[in-house]
Amino acid sequence: MKKPLYINSHGILTRKANTLQFINEENKKTIPIHAINEINCFGKVSLKSGASSLLMKEGIIVNFFNKYGFYEGSLYPRVQLNSGLVVVKQSEHYLDKEKRCFIAKQFVESIQHNILKTLKYYSKKGKDLDEYIKIIEKEEVSGDINQIMSSEAWIWKNFYSSFNNILKKFHMDKREIRPPTNEINALISFGNSLLYSTALSEIYQTYLHPSVSYLHEPSDRRFSLSLDLADMFKPIIVDRVIFKLVNTNKITEKHFVNDMGFLLNDKGRQIFISEYQKKLETTIKHPTLNRKVSYRYLIRLEGYKLIKHILGDKEYESFRMWW
Template identity: 45%
Template sequence: MKKTYYLFNPGILQRKDNTLKFTPVEEDGNGLEHPGQPRYLPVENIGEFYAFGALNANSALYNFLGQNDIAVHFFDYYENYTGSFMPRDSLLSGRMLLAQTGYYQDKKKRIVLARKFVEGAAFNMIKNLRYYQTRGKDLDGVIEAIERYCSQLTGASSVPELMGLEGNIHQMYYDGFDLIINDFQMDGRSKQPPSNEVNALISFGNMMCYSQCLRAIHQTQLNPTISYLHTPGERRYSLSLDVSEIFKPILVDRVIFKLLNKKAIQEKHFDHKLNRCLLNPNGKKIFVQAFEERLTETIQHRSLKRKVSYRHLIKLECYKLSKHLLGMEEYKPFKMYW
C-alpha cells in the first residue's frame, strides 16, 4: 500500500535514478543555508506528499511525479492550503463532465445533492456528540438543537437556505466542543486567523481532510471544480469542500478530541503570534501522525462485506456520487453506524 509522506522541513526534492531524494535545508542566523542528511524514498511506495515547508524542485522532478501518479499538496506558513500538484487527469470523462454540469444547472437536482451533503454531515456530528454523551458529557441540549435544524432541511427551497441551516448546525455543534474537551476552550469558531488552540486544530485538520478528498476525487472521473453545496468559484476545488463535510466529523474532530483529552497535544505545541494561534512544528507532527493513523483504521463495510480503511471510504463516496450523476444509483451519504 502506498504511503503519504509529510515534509515539515524546507528542502530540495530531486529525482535520483528511479527513486526520490529529499535533502532538508536549514538556515542559520546569517541567512545561509545548510543542507542536512538526505533521505532516499522508493517511488513505488509513495502515494502523495504534504509540503509544509518551502520545497525546491524543478520541472523534471514534477514530470517524474506525474508519471508515477504522485500528488503534492502545499501549505503556507500559516497552515493554509495553497494548492496541489496533481498528476494528469487520465480518468476524466466527457460524459461525467456533462452529467456534473447538468446536475449543477438543474436547481431541483442540485438542491437534492446539496441537502444530502448537509444531512450526512449533521448525522455524523450527532454521532460524535452521542459518543461523548455516553461518556458522561452533558450534550442533550446541543443534540436537540441540531436535530431541530435538521428537521428543517427538507423544507429548504434553495442552496443559500441550506447553507444557512448548515451554518446553524455547525454553530451548535461547535458549542458542544467546550463540553467535550477538558483543558481547552473553543469560544466559538474563528478561521482567518484561528484565535486559539482548538480553532487552530480545526483549521489545520480541515485542510488535511480537504486535500484527502481532492486526491480521492482525482482518482475517479469526477471534476473537482463542479460542486453542489458550495458554489463553484475561481481557483478552488469546491467539490472537495462538499465531500469533506461528511468526513470532517469522522476524521478531524475525533482526532482533535482524542489528542486534547489524552494530553498528546498541549499548550507547548502552539505558537501565539499577532492575534493568531498556530500549531508549531512538533504539534503538526503529532496531529499528522494521529490523522494518518485514523485514515488507515479499518471498519467492516456493510455493503462490501469486508474491511476498508477510512481513506478508502472517501474514494468509495466519490464512486457513489458518480453513480448518482450517471443515473445508476441514488447517492446516499456515508453515515457512521457504530
C-alpha cells in the same frame, strides 16, 4: 501499501533516476516513488523539474500549505481517469437547481447525522451535550441552496459551541479562521486542511472533476468538490482526532506558537499528522461491500456513489456513520 508523505521542513525535492530525493541543510533523504500516493508540504519546498515530471508521470498530487496549515494549492497531475460523459453529467447536476439541491441536501444531512453520532458518543461518556443534540436534531435541511447552506452553518455553529463540554482543556469561543485565534481553532484549521487534501487525492482516483461541486460554490482557485466530500467526514475524522489528542494530553500548550494567530509547531504537526493517519487507516466492516474498508476509502466510495447518481444508475444517499 502506498501512504501519504508529509514534509514539515524547508528543502528541495529532486529526482535521482526513478525515485525522489528531499534535500535540505540537515540531510539528504531518498523517497521511494512507488511507496507514496501524495505529498503534503508544510515547509517551503521547491521542486526541480525532474521531480515534477516524475510526480506527474506517476499521478502523485503535491499539496502545499502555509505556516498556519491552510491549504494553498496543488501540483495536480494530468487526469488519469477521464470520462467526458461524467464531467458533462456532473456539470448538468450543478446547473440544474433541483438536481444540485438534492445532492447538497444529502451532503448536509450527512454532516448533521455524523455530528449527532459524535455528540451522542461523548454524551454516553458523561459529557453534558443534550442541549446541543436537541438543537441539531431539530434542524430541518430543506429549501434552495442558500437555505441548505444556512442550515449547514447553523449545525456547525452549534457543534463547535459544544466543544467546551467535550474538551478537558483549551477554550472554544467561536470558529475563527484567518488567522486562528486560539489553540482549538488552530487544530480545526489544520485538520480540515489535511482532510481537504485527502479528499482531493481520493477524487483523483475517480472520473469526477474536482472543480464541479454542489454544496460549496465552484471557484476559479480551489477544488471545491473536495470541500463537499471532506465536510461529511470532518466530525468522525478531524474532530475525533482533536478530542483524543487534547483529552489525552498528547497536544498541550507547548505544541503551539502564537505568531499573529495560533499555529502548531513542528512537533505538534507531527503528533497531529500521526494520529490523523492512524484514523484514516482505521478499518470498518462495510454493510454492502461485506468487507473491511478504511476511513480513507470511504471518501472514495462517496465519489463512486456520486458517479452512479449523476449517470442515473442509482440515487445518491450520502455517507451516514453506521457504527
